[in-house]
Amino acid sequence: xxxxxxxxxxxxxxxxxxxxxxxxxxxxxxxxxxxxxxxxxxxxxxxxxxxxxxxxxxxxxxxxxxxxxxxxxxxxxxxxxxxxxxxxxxxxxxxxxxxxxxxxxxxxxxxxxxxxxxxxxxxxx
Amino acid sequence: xxxxxxxxxxxxxxxxxxxxxxxxxxxxxxxxxxxxxxxxxxxxxxxxxxxxxxxxxxxxxxxxxxxxxxxxxxxxxxxxxxxxxxxxxxxxxxxxxxxxxxxxxxxxxxxxxxxxxxxxxxxxxxxxxxxxxxxxxxxxxxxxxxxxxxxxxxxxxxxxxxxxxxxxxxxxxxxxxxxxxxxxxxxxxxxxxxxxxxxxxxxxxxxxxxx
Numbered sequence: 001x002x003x004x005x006x007x008x009x010x011x012x013x014x015x016x017x018x019x020x021x022x023x024x025x026x027x028x029x030x031x032x033x034x035x036x037x038x039x040x041x042x043x044x045x046x047x048x049x050x051x052x053x054x055x056x057x058x059x060x061x062x063x064x065x066x067x068x069x070x071x072x073x074x075x076x077x078x079x080x081x082x083x084x085x086x087x088x089x090x091x092x093x094x095x096x097x098x099x100x101x102x103x104x105x106x107x108x109x110x111x112x113x114x115x116x117x118x119x120x121x122x123x124x125x
Numbered sequence: 126x127x128x129x130x131x132x133x134x135x136x137x138x139x140x141x142x143x144x145x146x147x148x149x150x151x152x153x154x155x156x157x158x159x160x161x162x163x164x165x166x167x168x169x170x171x172x173x174x175x176x177x178x179x180x181x182x183x184x185x186x187x188x189x190x191x192x193x194x195x196x197x198x199x200x201x202x203x204x205x206x207x208x209x210x211x212x213x214x215x216x217x218x219x220x221x222x223x224x225x226x227x228x229x230x231x232x233x234x235x236x237x238x239x240x241x242x243x244x245x246x247x248x249x250x251x252x253x254x255x256x257x258x259x260x261x262x263x264x265x266x267x268x269x270x271x272x273x274x275x276x277x278x279x280x281x282x283x284x285x286x287x288x289x290x291x292x293x294x295x296x297x298x299x300x301x302x303x304x305x306x307x308x309x310x311x312x313x314x315x316x317x318x319x320x321x322x323x324x325x326x327x328x329x330x331x332x333x334x335x336x
Binding site for chain 2: 012019042
């Protein structure tokens with residue numbers, strides 16, 4: 001079974017050039033704890049969690065209106081290809097303690113796969 | 126123009142664009158269409174942040190001075206018109222001051238516009254450069270001698286610069302949206318909207334009411 005047969009979360013991301021204020025607003029809007037970062041070609045390049053914002057911006061007194069997403073993101077990020085095998089992906093994600101990963105098609109981010117969805121699929125088989 | 130205005134105007138205008146309309150037509154379900162609309166909003170927001178935000182937010186004192194000069198110019202025209210008819214041909218000096226005020230306002234707006242266009246990289250897609258726009262202002266100066274011309278010139282004011290920046294950002298938003306969705310709609314995996322994962326405990330309206 002391939003990732004493209006799974007139900008993915010809509011691709012939600014910020015751009016590398018977004019300011020930390022814009023990133024924080026997006027996180028507030030989604031109520032999620034992290035957001036993926038993409039470059040101009042929509043390739044996932046990193047991830048920002050609320051911990052990153054706390055540790056790399058608030059705790060060091062940096063200016064969130066000036067800092068960009070690319071300055072504080074954690075990288076690299078594991079990218080799942082839409083044609084990857086679900087079992088291989090779920091094993092890799094469990095091994096690395098990943099809850100969700102960006103899914104790409106031709107390099108562009110098209111969605112987000114969660115470990116829950118992969119486990120649900122493996123149970124259904 | 127703030128981000129909200131830009132996005133709502135952009136949604137209205139950009140959906141009339143043939144390439145984007147085609148993209149929406151290819152969506153198979155309402156959910157897909159909704160996701161594309163959200164994608165379009167994202168592209169508009171990103172383009173505003175990258176290409177227009179600085180321009181609209183950095184006008185500061187220059188913007189106020191320009192507005193005052195333009196209003197003063199309009200006022201001097203009214204004084205001139207009154208003097209001309211009441212005192213018979215008087216008031217050209219006042220009109221000259223008004224013209225100078227307008228040139229100064231045009232210089233301020235043009236400088237701000239040119240700086241932003243160069244900095245943001247919009248120069249590649251904006252056909253009308255600052256010089257041409259200022260040229261248009263010279264045309265306005267001539268047109269302002271016509272009845273009602275001064276009011277028209279005042280209303281047009283800085284809007285010509287603002288509209289050019291907004292259109293440039295809109296073009297970039299369209300470009301980005303198509304890059305994401307034009308091919309993607311052909312064979313997409315099933316997507317579930319992000320709102321399904323919203324945690325109401327962290328909703329924005331509760332952000333300031335600690336539990």
